[in-house]
Amino acid sequence: MVDLSLGQLGSGSILLALVLALYAAVTGMAGAWRRDARLLTSARLAAGAVFLAMTSAVLVMEAALLSDDFTVKYVAEHSRIASPVWVKVVTLWAALEGSILLWGWLLTGYTAILAVTAPNSTLRPWALAIMQLAQIFFIGVSALVANPFSIVPNPPLDGPGPNPLLQNHWMMSVHPVLLYLGFVGLTVPFAFAMSALITRRPGSEWMTLTRRWTLTGWGFLTAGIVAGGWWSYEVLGWGGYWAWDPVENVSFMPWLTATAFIHSVQVQERRRMLKAWNVLLITLTFALSILGTFLIRSGIISSVHAFGDGPVGPVFLGFFLVIMVSAFGLIALRWDQIRDRAELDSVVSREGSFLTGNVLFLAMAFAILLGTLFPLIVEALTAEKVTVGAPFFDQVTLPIWLLIFLLMGIGPLLPWRRAEEQSLKRNLAWLAGAFLVSGGLAFALGMRKVYPLATVALAGYNFTSLGLLITGALHPRIRLSKRSPVAIFKSYAFENRRRFGSMIVHSGVIVVALGVMASSGYRVDEQLRLDFGTSVPFRGYDLTAVDRFMERTPGRISAGVVVEVWQRGRLVTTLRPRTNVFGQNPQTISTPAVLYTPKWDLYLNLASSIGPDQEFVVIRAVQSPLITWIWIGGLIVALGTAYALSPQTRQHRTVRGEEAART
Amino acid sequence: MKRLSYGIAGIAVLIIAGLLIYRSLNASLVYFILPNEYAQQPGEYQGRRLRLGGIVETDSVRFDNESLQLTFMVTDSLQRYPVHHRGSPPELFKENTGVVVEGSFNDGVFISDNLLVKHSEVYEPPPPGESVDVEALKDSLQ
Numbered sequence: 154m155v156d157l158s159l160g161q162l163g164s165g166s167i168l169l170a171l172v173l174a175l176y177a178a179v180t181g182m183a184g185a186w187r188r189d190a191r192l193l194t195s196a197r198l199a200a201g202a203v204f205l206a207m208t209s210a211v212l213v214m215e216a217a218l219l220s221d222d223f224t225v226k227y228v229a230e231h232s233r234i235a236s237p238v239w240v241k242v243v244t245l246w247a248a249l250e251g252s253i254l255l256w257g258w259l260l261t262g263y264t265a266i267l268a269v270t271a272p273n274s275t276l277r278p279w280a281l282a283i284m285q286l287a288q289i290f291f292i293g294v295s296a297l298v299a300n301p302f303s304i305v306p307n308p309p310l311d312g313p314g315p316n317p318l319l320q321n322h323w324m325m326s327v328h329p330v331l332l333y334l335g336f337v338g339l340t341v342p343f344a345f346a347m348s349a350l351i352t353r354r355p356g357s358e359w360m361t362l363t364r365r366w367t368l369t370g371w372g373f374l375t376a377g378i379v380a381g382g383w384w385s386y387e388v389l390g391w392g393g394y395w396a397w398d399p400v401e402n403v404s405f406m407p408w409l410t411a412t413a414f415i416h417s418v419q420v421q422e423r424r425r426m427l428k429a430w431n432v433l434l435i436t437l438t439f440a441l442s443i444l445g446t447f448l449i450r451s452g453i454i455s456s457v458h459a460f461g462d463g464p465v466g467p468v469f470l471g472f473f474l475v476i477m478v479s480a481f482g483l484i485a486l487r488w489d490q491i492r493d494r495a496e497l498d499s500v501v502s503r504e505g506s507f508l509t510g511n512v513l514f515l516a517m518a519f520a521i522l523l524g525t526l527f528p529l530i531v532e533a534l535t536a537e538k539v540t541v542g543a544p545f546f547d548q549v550t551l552p553i554w555l556l557i558f559l560l561m562g563i564g565p566l567l568p569w570r571r572a573e574e575q576s577l578k579r580n581l582a583w584l585a586g587a588f589l590v591s592g593g594l595a596f597a598l599g600m601r602k603v604y605p606l607a608t609v610a611l612a613g614y615n616f617t618s619l620g621l622l623i624t625g626a627l628h629p630r631i632r633l634s635k636r637s638p639v640a641i642f643k644s645y646a647f648e649n650r651r652r653f654g655s656m657i658v659h660s661g662v663i664v665v666a667l668g669v670m671a672s673s674g675y676r677v678d679e680q681l682r683l684d685f686g687t688s689v690p691f692r693g694y695d696l697t698a699v700d701r702f703m704e705r706t707p708g709r710i711s712a713g714v715v716v717e718v719w720q721r722g723r724l725v726t727t728l729r730p731r732t733n734v735f736g737q738n739p740q741t742i743s744t745p746a747v748l749y750t751p752k753w754d755l756y757l758n759l760a761s762s763i764g765p766d767q768e769f770v771v772i773r774a775v776q777s778p779l780i781t782w783i784w785i786g787g788l789i790v791a792l793g794t795a796y797a798l799s800p801q802t803r804q805h806r807t808v809r810g811e812e813a814a815r816t
Numbered sequence: 817m818k819r820l821s822y823g824i825a826g827i828a829v830l831i832i833a834g835l836l837i838y839r840s841l842n843a844s845l846v847y848f849i850l851p852n853e854y855a856q857q858p859g860e861y862q863g864r865r866l867r868l869g870g871i872v873e874t875d876s877v878r879f880d881n882e883s884l885q886l887t888f889m890v891t892d893s894l895q896r897y898p899v900h901h902r903g904s905p906p907e908l909f910k911e912n913t914g915v916v917v918e919g920s921f922n923d924g925v926f927i928s929d930n931l932l933v934k935h936s937e938v939y940e941p942p943p944p945g946e947s948v949d950v951e952a953l954k955d956s957l958q
Contacts, residue, residue, distance in 0.1 A: 520837055527841060538848040538958060542865060545844035549837060680884050680903045732907065741907040761904035771884060771904035 160225045163213040163302035167254075170206035170261070171292045173199050178285040185278035193278050197268040200281065203288065204265035207258045211245070214254065214301060218244050223308040227251055227301035233314030233736055235708035240315065243326040247315035249450055249465060250301035252329065257291030259337045264288055267341060267366075276359055279348035280341075287340055290472050299465050314708070317735040317742045324384040331377030332404060336442040338370020339411055343439040346432045350483045355428050355491045360418045365798060367418070371411050372794035378404055379665075379787030390743045390758040392678060392775030394783065397546040402525045403445025406518045410438040413514035420504045423569055427508070428491040429484060434511075436480040441518075443473045448525065499571040506564030513553050513560070520549040551604055558611040558666065561659060562618035566625075580621055587617035608670040615663045619656055626652075654797025661789030668782035677776045680760055684769045688719065692776045694755060695719040701763050701770075702729070710734045711744070712763055714770050718748060718755065730757045730772065753778040846918070850954055851895035854921065861921060868897070868926055869916045869934075869957035877911060879904065890915060890926070892950055897921075901928040908933045914957050 157165075177199035184192030214227065218241045223229040231248045232241060245251045264284040271277050295301065319325045342363040349359035360367070381404065382394035395401060414434040420427045447469035484491065497505060524541045531539050566580045591613025592606055600606050623642075626649075630641050646653045681689050683698035690696075700715040713731025717724060728746035735742070745758035754777050761771035848867040870890035877888040886901040899917050909915070909931070917928035934957050 516833065523837065524841065527845075531845070538954070540846045540848065540867065541841065542844040542846045545840050548840040548844070682881065682884055739908070760906075762907055769881070773903075 158224060158304065159213055159217040159220075159222050160302045160304040163210050163217065163225070164296075164300060166206050166210035166213060167292060167296045167300070167302065170203050170210065171289070171296045173203045173206055174261075174285060174289045174292050177203060178282060178289055181278060181282035181285055185282055196278075196281065196285070200261075200265045200268035200285065203285075203292075204258075204261040207261045207292065210295075210302075211254060211258045214245055214251065215242060217302075218242065221311075223310070223312060224305055225301070226303040226305050229305045229309055229312050231315050232312045233708060234311050235736065236314055236320065237706075237708065239323070239326060240320045240708075243319075244315050246329045246333075247319045247325070250295070250299040252333075253291060253299055253465070254295050254301055255330070256333045256337065257288060257295055259333050260284070260288045260291055260340065263337050263341060263366075271362070274358070274362065275352050275354060276345055276348045276362065279351045280344040280359075283344035283347050284340065287344070294465065294468055298468050313738060314736050317733070317738050317740050318388060320735060321733065321742050321744060322384055322388050324380060324387065328377055328380040328384050331373050331380055333377075335370050335372075335374025335377050336407070338366055338373055339407070339435070339438050339442070341366035341370070342414075343435045346435050347480065347483060350432065350487045350491070353487065353490060355432075355487065357418070357422045357425070360421065360431065364418075367411075367415060368794055368798055371408075371415055372791055372798070374404070374408050374411060375794070376787065376791045378408060379784065379790075382787075383784055386780075387745065387747070388742075390745050390773070392676070392745070392756045392758070392773070392777060393673075394780075397524070397541075397543045399525050400449050402521050402546075403441070403448055406445065406521055407438045407441040409514045409518040409521075410434050410441060413511040414438060416507045417511050420507050424495060424504050426493050426495050426497070426504065428493060429488070430511070432480075432484055432491065434515075436476070436484075437518075440473055440476045440480070441522075443469055443476060447473055501567065501572045501577070503564060503567045503569045506560050506567055510557060510560045510564065513557050517550055517553045520553075521546065524549070554666070555604075555607055555611065558608075558615060558663075561662070562611070562615045565622055565655075565659075566618060583617055583621055584614050588614040602674050605670045605674040608666055612663050612667055615659065619660055622656060650799060650801065651797050654793050654795075657793030657796055658790050659793075661786045661791075661793055664782050664786030664789055666786075668779045668784075668786055671779035672777040672783065675778045679774050681772045681774050682769055683714070683716065683772055691774050692755075693720060694725070696757075696772070696774070698770055698772075701765075702731075704731070708736060713744075713759065714763060714772075716746070716757060716772070728755075728757050730759045732759050732762075749781050751779075751781060754780050848916075848954075848958065850892040850950060851890060851897050852892050852950065854897070855895040858921070863920060865918070865920050866926075867916050867918050868899075868928075869914070869954060870896075871953075872909070872911050872913055872915055874911045877905070886931075890917065892953055894950065897924065897926055899926045899928055901931050903931070906931060906933055914953075916957055 177196045180192050180199065181196035183189070184196055214225075216222075217225040217228045218232050219238065221228065221232065221234050223232075227248070227250050231251070232244050236244070246255045264281065267284060268281055271280070314320065342360065345359040345363045349355050378401075381401070385396070386392070386394040389396075411434075414431065417427050417431055417434060421431055447466050450465050450469065497508070499505060500509070524545050527541050528539050531537055562584055563581075566584075567577070588610045592610030594613075595606055595609040600609065623645075626645055627638065627641055630645065631638055634641060636644075677692055679691065681691060681696065683689055683696060685698050685700075688695040688697040695718075697717045697719065698714050699717055702713055702715060704711040704713075711731045711733045713729050716728045716730065718726050718728060726748050728748060730744065730746040732741045732743045734740075743759050745756055747757075748755040754775075756775040756777065758773040758775075759770065760773045763770050844865075846865050846867055847861065848869060849861065851868065851870055854861055854866075854868070868890060870892045873889035873891045873896060877886070879886050884902060884904060886899075886903060886905055888899055888901075889896050890899050891897075901917060901919075914934035916932045916934060917926060918930035918932075919926060919928035921927075
């Protein structure tokens, strides 16, 4: 019997997956072309086999990481014996090759699930074929360009471990997986859209079939972005969560186009309009997720968490171009069928507001893309080295956000086609009243900055809009029924999951907006010198450094101070900001300590070294009002998405087809 | 007619948006320069937000415990400028290492609010008396 090493086993699994994926794609396309049911069934079975082969590759990598097998290149370069088990497990996605392996694995998983569960329709064969083409790309990169299983001829005794920033927080085990689940989930509607163009069925069938996939993907992407923000907050030490770093921007751009897509598909479902627009949006969403990977991984844009350069960048750029050219080629080829024949009846209508919102989302995505790429353009033209500062992104996106919040309140209240004047006026009066009252209240409480004031006013306006939506829906039901209003509300929320889920999501968005506004508009950031034993006032607190400490865990050495936080003579809590060194890596990583409260966070980060003979430490103290509500709002958005996706009870399932056309 | 007016409105919106974006993009560009580049045209960079790169000059580092003010000279061996940074020196900050400070010039003094230590492996400070390769220095700090 031949003794196989883990590296050979892993490479073998990937190669097997590649061969199977090629077989699946070729058979699938041939079957779709010749309408051969046997070939199609074979391709669907092959999708399951591809997934199994990739699962085996992932398991082998985990085995190599957990058993410290430094003959495997990825393990030798990114793992370390002393790391705790959870760090070894998540090291799979702590660097480039492993991330691509994970992305590919998730994609094959989705393809396999789709092959089994997607209802048999005219669209399915080509949609599966396109998923299979996409997975060939990812598996191919893993097999040929960035093989994590390459064998190291002279294996080291120990490795350097993953990037210290990544082993510093458990959030790192969640955030990338959520993002990839989002990107992969949004591949499904893209595949179906392409299939709809190929098979000349550009109606709303493709979006109805993939609605759950789209929402799931969007929900994961949203959760991934919020989780990434929280990770930055807890790790990077400046008390913020979003710095308009390229790596953040490239995850945000597909989110914007996906959000636009979720809204505009409803226009097509209801009004048979925006066919080409919807195909365009989902194409951009998919393409931007690939472009983002290229921008970050190629090293052409310097970013906080760049993985460095390599041959992977150009390959992703090539894939991006292939997607764009073939998708736009298809759109051009089928232009006659997807051109809109219906015209907008009135801008003041549900579809009018959705369309305007779409333009705003797309404009924001474009501005962010421009800001992200601008340093490249300037360097190419003038050889000057520049970065685009956060002020640009703030200046451009904040006004667009305010307009979007304005539409978010009024849009769902408008009927399709054309608003009836009387109810429009009544609703507008309520909304304007709420806007003025909440804005006035904020002004009376001492807020003077324009954007925060506008955000508070729009929050009141939007909550009123949600109230109007619910009362508007419940009022006729209450009049016609003898049941209690509570029971009617329950059954309304239960029967209209998509609609009610969207209301939950929108309320979560408002909560996030309030958190972002308050924490960035009213943040206090100071450097404090704390002499041991002497209390220093900071924003109503008294901070006393009482002690220093040293901690040694396998793989990490930490040093920090114990700071007592007093408020009005009462000890509130004890915070322990520290700095860490991981193994041989000279980089020190600080771990801030945070007191979370609903009103504001008190965030302490060590700003100086703590020598044993030094009688003081310097602390960066940040107070951010309402910042916790960003994470709570993100959770509300995720829960609302899950609610909209939750399966209907049995009696409602029979009418799902009609409901699809109605909501 | 309707189409034409939509088209004109659309183009007008695009032009206005484009101008606004261009203006704020231009205003928020942060140039990355070395001391000698500033010395060549101080007028152009006056008051602008900059990222200034260089080496921390030997024997120039002072830290005031009371005001938490860090001062040092940053040099590319052609030109040198004093830097005032509010806050204590970061862990890896020491003489003769590469740094990038972010802020702006005020009367020949660079007022920094962000200090990054670049412990680059590519760049080696030259032995005393020899001149540096400025381009290599800039690349190693970027």
